Amino acid sequence: MEYVNIVVRSVFIENMVFAYFLGMCSYLAVSKKVSTAMGLGLAVIFVLTMTVPINYGIQKFVLEEGALSWTGVEALAAVDLSFLQFIMFIAVIASMVQLVEMVIEKVSPALYGSLGIFLPLIAVNCAILGSSLFMVQKEFDFVESVFFGFGSGVGFWLAIIALAAIREKLQYSNVPAPLKGLGITFIITGLMGLAFMSFMGIKL
Amino acid sequence: MKFLHTILEKQKPNFEKGGKLERYYYLFEAAETFAFTPPTTTGKKGVQVRDAIDLKRMMMTVVLAMIPALIYGIWNVGHQHFLALGQPNAELIDKVLIGLQQTLPIILVSYTAGGIVEVIFAIIRKHPINEGFLVTGMLIPLVMPPAIPLWQVALATVFAVVIVKEAFGGTGMNILNVALTARAFLYFAYPSDISGEVWTYVPKDAATVEGYSGATALAVAAEAKFEEGAAGATERVSEALTASVANWNGAESMFSEFNMFMGAIPGSIGETSALMCLIGGLILIFTGVASWKIMVSGVIGALVMGGIFNLFGATPFMAMPAWYHLIMGGFAFGIVFMATDPVSASHTETGKWIYGFLIGLLTVLIRVFNPAYPEGIMLAILLMNVFAPLIDFYVIEGNKKRRLKRATL
Numbered sequence: 001m002e003y004v005n006i007v008v009r010s011v012f013i014e015n016m017v018f019a020y021f022l023g024m025c026s027y028l029a030v031s032k033k034v035s036t037a038m039g040l041g042l043a044v045i046f047v048l049t050m051t052v053p054i055n056y057g058i059q060k061f062v063l064e065e066g067a068l069s070w071t072g073v074e075a076l077a078a079v080d081l082s083f084l085q086f087i088m089f090i091a092v093i094a095s096m097v098q099l100v101e102m103v104i105e106k107v108s109p110a111l112y113g114s115l116g117i118f119l120p121l122i123a124v125n126c127a128i129l130g131s132s133l134f135m136v137q138k139e140f141d142f143v144e145s146v147f148f149g150f151g152s153g154v155g156f157w158l159a160i161i162a163l164a165a166i167r168e169k170l171q172y173s174n175v176p177a178p179l180k181g182l183g184i185t186f187i188i189t190g191l192m193g194l195a196f197m198s199f200m201g202i203k204l
Numbered sequence: 205m206k207f208l209h210t211i212l213e214k215q216k217p218n219f220e221k222g223g224k225l226e227r228y229y230y231l232f233e234a235a236e237t238f239a240f241t242p243p244t245t246t247g248k249k250g251v252q253v254r255d256a257i258d259l260k261r262m263m264m265t266v267v268l269a270m271i272p273a274l275i276y277g278i279w280n281v282g283h284q285h286f287l288a289l290g291q292p293n294a295e296l297i298d299k300v301l302i303g304l305q306q307t308l309p310i311i312l313v314s315y316t317a318g319g320i321v322e323v324i325f326a327i328i329r330k331h332p333i334n335e336g337f338l339v340t341g342m343l344i345p346l347v348m349p350p351a352i353p354l355w356q357v358a359l360a361t362v363f364a365v366v367i368v369k370e371a372f373g374g375t376g377m378n379i380l381n382v383a384l385t386a387r388a389f390l391y392f393a394y395p396s397d398i399s400g401e402v403w404t405y406v407p408k409d410a411a412t413v414e415g416y417s418g419a420t421a422l423a424v425a426a427e428a429k430f431e432e433g434a435a436g437a438t439e440r441v442s443e444a445l446t447a448s449v450a451n452w453n454g455a456e457s458m459f460s461e462f463n464m465f466m467g468a469i470p471g472s473i474g475e476t477s478a479l480m481c482l483i484g485g486l487i488l489i490f491t492g493v494a495s496w497k498i499m500v501s502g503v504i505g506a507l508v509m510g511g512i513f514n515l516f517g518a519t520p521f522m523a524m525p526a527w528y529h530l531i532m533g534g535f536a537f538g539i540v541f542m543a544t545d546p547v548s549a550s551h552t553e554t555g556k557w558i559y560g561f562l563i564g565l566l567t568v569l570i571r572v573f574n575p576a577y578p579e580g581i582m583l584a585i586l587l588m589n590v591f592a593p594l595i596d597f598y599v600i601e602g603n604k605k606r607r608l609k610r611a612t613l
């Protein structure tokens with residue numbers, strides 16, 4: 001039940017996009033078509049579910065103060081490597097994204113083409129790094145971090161396919177010229193955030 | 205009516221291309237088509253449109269359907285006012301007068317503020333004046349508490365019309381329900397003026413009757429607690445409802461089931477009466493303006509979620525009979541007038557079932573689970589507005605797949 005709570009909270013209540021406004025660049029750029037958004041969303045779910053637990057291990061056994069005590073070397077036990085946190089996390093994320101990229105290129109070249117530059121850019125998607133940092137901040141254990149990573153990914157996926165469906169519908173709208181494209185997308189994002197306020201304040 | 209038509213026809217050349225008032229053509233057009241059906245008919249060849257109903261007639265039907273709720277709301281504002289002052293036996297006419305005094309300015313402000321924005325946009329963007337505002341301008345006052353400051357009504361109306369409607373290109377192109385966004389905007393921008401004890405109009409210097417609380421049925425139900433050795437869970441909410449008004453003069457049975465259904469309870473101007481919403485809903489269904497599928501599935505959704513909570517029954521609110529949710533708060537109003545908005549709702553027939561069902565479900569979920577919001581219908585509808593295009597997308601994809609399968613056989 002506790003794990004379900006973590007997933008529900010990270011999908012709805014603390015949604016990466018609508019509660020923290022993280023991961024905006026790919027969220028805004030790859031949401032023109034539902035099929036592409038679906039591909040990116042699934043890639044993000046996969047990357048998050050993998051990286052958050054891996055980063056948990058790195059944090060626990062390498063980076064934290066006293067994390068290296070498992071080696072049995074006394075000199076290492078006192079070392080605090082947490083200043084390397086960002087670079088280590090990013091390295092893990094980048095390698096995961098490489099993996100996803102290779103798989104997608106092999107399995108679905110069409111999706112690979114339509115995602116374009118935004119696929120490798122998942123590596124610098126702040127929602128991904130953000131989740132790893134939240135995992136550290138919230139002091140999750142291993143299993144919790146798996147569920148948290150998965151939930152955050154699902155939250156992002158839900159947000160991006162909903163936005164993509166709205167933008168496909170928007171083709172029939174008569175948006176004022178200055179607002180066309182990104183302008184109206186920002187407004188939609190704000191309004192979606194307003195609707196997502198319905199979950200704020202729920203205590204699980 | 206003939207003479208009005210002649211006057212309009214005489215003025216027409218001034219507004220047409222080359223006339224000196226050309227810029228204001230859409231103002232003229234709006235006035236003309238408001239009073240008479242448009243002069244243009246479909247061509248001699250091709251498809252013939254035989255139905256006289258156009259967007260303006262359709263919107264007027266919705267406004268007509270709202271009239272019962274409005275009239276009842278006007279009486280109820282006065283009724284609640286006199287109850288709070290401890291004069292339950294006030295004359296009907298006094299109640300109506302107080303109601304009018306509070307309600308009419310809100311309606312006027314909403315129509316004026318929204319109307320001005322509409323006209324400015326119509327002239328600058330050169331599109332016809334949007335009929336949708338006829339409905340929105342009436343919906344906004346009906347979901348406002350009777351004591352709301354008028355400038356807030358104006359601000360919310362302008363925000364909703366500009367950001368939610370005109371930025372998307374006008375009627376028929378918006379994503380969220382315009383009137384609900386106005387309400388949500390006020391809710392988040394000025395929380396203290398639209399929550400708590402604003403549901404009854406009480407003048408500042410007037411003394412209220414002893415024991416008066418002004419809380420809505422939902423607020424009371426949410427706060428009901430289990431007590432040691434007290435009656436079973438199911439009765440706790442109704443007990444709390446009775447107890448909350450027990451020491452008011454003349455209002456002992458205010459939260460009885462009958463009263464909650466009739467609507468003689470505190471709340472927004474038009475939302476309290478489930479009966480009047482039912483009448484409005486029937487008008488909308490029989491004229492074919494609103495989708496009965498959304499209304500029915502919304503009610504089913506609320507009952508299912510209420511039923512599930514009944515099984516758990518961890519708090520008195522959860523154990524409350526599920527159908528109470530239908531008559532408390534704004535559920536009836538929201539599901540009849542807001543959820544069925546043909547623009548922001550799901551467009552596909554299957555989608556409507558899913559959309560309505562989830563609205564009902566989420567409403568009860570937010571009411572029971574979220575301590576931040578006593579009322580869930582507003583945000584549930586807005587949230588489903590956001591997901592309606594997605595539902596449609598997958599329903600259409602499903603249809604395509606099914607048909608392709610049939611075709612290849």
